[in-house]
Amino acid sequence: MKSEGSVIFEKISIEDATQLQPIVSVKGLTRVFGQDPEKALALHRSGRSKQEIYEETGSTLALNNVSFEVMPGETFVLMGLSGSGKSTLLRCINRLIDPTEGEILIDGEDIVGMSQEELRATRRRKLGMIFQSFALLPHRTVLDNIAFGLEIQGIPADERHRKAEEVLQMVGLGGYGASMPGELSGGMKQRVGLARALTSDPDILLMDEAFSALDPLIRRDMQDELLDLQQRLGKTIIFVTHDLDEALKLGDRIALMKDGAVVQIGTPEEILTNPENAYVEKFVADVDLTRVLSASDVMRRPEPVAQCTAGPRVALHLMEEHDIQGIFVVTRQRLLRGRVTLDDAVEAVKKGKQMTDILITDIPVVAPDASLGDIISLIVESPYPVAVADDTGRLRGVISRGAILAALARKGEDTHAAS
Amino acid sequence: MQLPKLPVGEAVEALVDWIEEYFGWLLDGISEGLRFLVGGFQDLLLIIPALVLILLSSVLVWLVTRRDTRLAVLTALGLLLVWNLGLWDLAMLTLALVIVSTVLALAISIPVGIAAAGSDPLNAALRPVLDLMQTMPSFVYLIPAVIFFGLGSVPGIIATVVFAMPPALRLTNLGIRQVPTELIEVADAFGTTPRQKLLKVQIPVALPTIMAGVNQCIMLALSMTVIASMIGAGGLGYRVLVGIQRVDIGMGFEAGLAIVIIAIILDRITQNLVPQHENR
Numbered sequence: 190m191k192s193e194g195s196v197i198f199e200k201i202s203i204e205d206a207t208q209l210q211p212i213v214s215v216k217g218l219t220r221v222f223g224q225d226p227e228k229a230l231a232l233h234r235s236g237r238s239k240q241e242i243y244e245e246t247g248s249t250l251a252l253n254n255v256s257f258e259v260m261p262g263e264t265f266v267l268m269g270l271s272g273s274g275k276s277t278l279l280r281c282i283n284r285l286i287d288p289t290e291g292e293i294l295i296d297g298e299d300i301v302g303m304s305q306e307e308l309r310a311t312r313r314r315k316l317g318m319i320f321q322s323f324a325l326l327p328h329r330t331v332l333d334n335i336a337f338g339l340e341i342q343g344i345p346a347d348e349r350h351r352k353a354e355e356v357l358q359m360v361g362l363g364g365y366g367a368s369m370p371g372e373l374s375g376g377m378k379q380r381v382g383l384a385r386a387l388t389s390d391p392d393i394l395l396m397d398e399a400f401s402a403l404d405p406l407i408r409r410d411m412q413d414e415l416l417d418l419q420q421r422l423g424k425t426i427i428f429v430t431h432d433l434d435e436a437l438k439l440g441d442r443i444a445l446m447k448d449g450a451v452v453q454i455g456t457p458e459e460i461l462t463n464p465e466n467a468y469v470e471k472f473v474a475d476v477d478l479t480r481v482l483s484a485s486d487v488m489r490r491p492e493p494v495a496q497c498t499a500g501p502r503v504a505l506h507l508m509e510e511h512d513i514q515g516i517f518v519v520t521r522q523r524l525l526r527g528r529v530t531l532d533d534a535v536e537a538v539k540k541g542k543q544m545t546d547i548l549i550t551d552i553p554v555v556a557p558d559a560s561l562g563d564i565i566s567l568i569v570e571s572p573y574p575v576a577v578a579d580d581t582g583r584l585r586g587v588i589s590r591g592a593i594l595a596a597l598a599r600k601g602e603d604t605h606a607a608s
Numbered sequence: 609m610q611l612p613k614l615p616v617g618e619a620v621e622a623l624v625d626w627i628e629e630y631f632g633w634l635l636d637g638i639s640e641g642l643r644f645l646v647g648g649f650q651d652l653l654l655i656i657p658a659l660v661l662i663l664l665s666s667v668l669v670w671l672v673t674r675r676d677t678r679l680a681v682l683t684a685l686g687l688l689l690v691w692n693l694g695l696w697d698l699a700m701l702t703l704a705l706v707i708v709s710t711v712l713a714l715a716i717s718i719p720v721g722i723a724a725a726g727s728d729p730l731n732a733a734l735r736p737v738l739d740l741m742q743t744m745p746s747f748v749y750l751i752p753a754v755i756f757f758g759l760g761s762v763p764g765i766i767a768t769v770v771f772a773m774p775p776a777l778r779l780t781n782l783g784i785r786q787v788p789t790e791l792i793e794v795a796d797a798f799g800t801t802p803r804q805k806l807l808k809v810q811i812p813v814a815l816p817t818i819m820a821g822v823n824q825c826i827m828l829a830l831s832m833t834v835i836a837s838m839i840g841a842g843g844l845g846y847r848v849l850v851g852i853q854r855v856d857i858g859m860g861f862e863a864g865l866a867i868v869i870i871a872i873i874l875d876r877i878t879q880n881l882v883p884q885h886e887n888r
């Protein structure tokens with residue numbers, strides 16, 4: 190799922206590379222909680238730490254000169270220990286908290302300088318929010334909770350209920366519209382929370398530890414569901430978590446925060462393989478499970494595959510249907526023959542070439558029992574999923590970059606639970 | 609050596625004279641309006657035949673308690689007893705007094721409570737006033753009411769309104785302040801106007817607490833109308849008073865029993881008016 194999610198993102202970046210603008214752009218954001226922000230800022234400029242500023246003035250430097258950009262369709266994760274400023278940062282983006290200094294552009298518009306009227310319009314159209322404790326309105330039915338955003342926008346009752354009903358179906362809660370929030374389980378409540386944010390069709394979803402209150406199994410389901418939704422709807426998501434496993438699984442990029450400042454921004458791979466400093470390194474230290482896992486632990490079913498007797502047209506159709514960039518080719522006995530790319534297949538169909546003409550046989554193949562540590566760089570560097578074949582040459586599975594990270598995240602959870 | 613008596617009484621009289629001279633029209637207007645309201649309400653309640661009203665009341669109880677048949681039957685029996693004791697007309701006057709005073713008290717206390725929840729200075733300013741209102745013995749309110757409105761039902765209502773207001777105001781204020789921060793964030797994050805936030809989030813979420821205030825307000829109003837019978841407000845309270853004066857235990861007890869029955873019915877209705885929701 191993850192790999193397909195990033196496929197969409199890549200598509201956007203390829204097509205619109207020239208006009209692609211960040212949808213959220215944060216520049217020099219600082220926030221001080223306390224009586225005298227000016228004094229705290231002055232101390233900060235003279236190089237004092239968060240702790241020293243607090244001792245001297247009683248003010249908290251919750252955000253310290255934070256800058257980053259988020260691209261449309263991207264899942265951007267804010268991660269850090271408790272008190273590192275994640276929630277404050279997220280709440281500055283829709284101005285539930287006003288920044289002390291700095292600039293936040295949403296679609297190029299500065300939300301900090303907006304009038305109340307403009308701010309309301311932006312919040313209604315562009316920004317959805319999902320809360321850790323669900324924050325459903327206890328006096329409203331599930332359906333009326335989901336329709337809340339549309340109601341605020343003055344959409345007539347039957348129209349907003351129709352829309353809400355659709356979204357309710359989408360999050361798998363069809364039939365629960367008339368229930369009260371108090372009657373739902375935690376997982377169901379958060380689906381309602383998700384549905385409520387999606388109903389007004391905002392471009393950006395702000396999620397503050399949205400899954401932290403759920404138990405591990407439900408939590409994993411919700412993560413999968415979010416990946417799935419994100420792939421279908423192409424929302425931009427800014428996701429706060431203090432859980433590295435979750436960050437690795439969900440994030441296209443991760444920003445690591447410490448004491449109100451961003452310490453490192455990078456893709457999950459970069460964060461794992463290239464921790465920028467000791468703090469990040471400590472954060473990712475216990476994720477080194479690559480020694481324990483083997484290829485068969487993380488591979489998924491090789492689906493779809495093309496038969497080598499079928500023509501390029503069939504392969505092309507399969508790739509289009511599953512929205513993938515390439516496909517493995519096998520014999521009837523599922524012996525791996527090679528791989529065909531989308532572009533080549535298009536070309537072949539146009540020029541009437543055969544499957545054998547475009548088959549790439551020189552592809553990386555790993556054994557099912559290969560240790561993840563040995564193959565991880567191969568998989569991370571490979572632009573497409575890597576095939577897993579046993580010693581008779583039969584295709585057993587494929588491993589995508591996303592799958593490896595997701596598996597690491599999952600295993601991490603289990604070992605945490607065990608220790 | 610003896611100090612001359614300070615002319616406190618004279619000063620107060622002069623003040624009252626002054627107020628009556630310049631604001632007499634206002635006091636008269638208020639008097640007329642209230643008398644009309646109470647009279648109208650009482651007439652309305654009395655036009656309906658007692659048995660019909662008893663039936664309606666027990667159906668109402670049955671509906672708001674979500675089909676509590678036992679309570680509905682008890683309501684009917686209690687009211688039938690009041691009717692049987694020959695106290696129906698007095699009971700309706702008492703009910704009219706309670707309704708009018710409660711509506712007035714709520715019309716002031718709920719908006720002010722909402723305003724106090726949104727403004728710390730107002731809240732701080734109100735607190736000592738409310739403390740004073742609640743610690744003062746209830747019949748003290750009768751004195752200024754009598755001074756400005758004479759004897760009868762009108763000063764009774766005024767005193768009742770003042771006496772019954774504080775808990776509704778406090779609980780409205782408290783209820784709105786206790787709305788969880790996250791729900792306020794929901795309202796803001798979805799782009800509500802302050803008015804939408806108040807009407808669609810703050811008041812509905814605070815409603816159980818506000819209703820507890822309404823309930824208190826009604827109960828206090830009922831107890832105050834009894835006391836207000838000392839200044840001629842009439843109703844069941846007056847019967848109790850006469851019973852005490854004549855040492856007629858039976859008469860006083862019957863009227864007291866009727867008051868208790870009405871109190872219980874009003875209490876059950878208001879307690880069940882709003883469903884309680886599990887928060888979050």
Ligand SMILES: Nc1ncnc2c1ncn2[C@@H]1O[C@H](COP(=O)(O)OP(=O)(O)OP(=O)(O)O)[C@@H](O)[C@H]1O
Binds near residue numbers: 222250276
């Ligand atoms: N309203 C506030 N008033 C004063 N200080 C605050 C306020 N909100 C946050 N802070 C402080 O700002 C810092 C950052 O808080 P924030 O809630 O953003 O952290 P967080 O990373 O979300 O932590 P957690 O994982 O515990 O939710 C903390 O030191 C906190 O004490």
Ligand SMILES: [Mg+2]
Binds near residue numbers: 275276277397
């Ligand atoms: Mg937080």
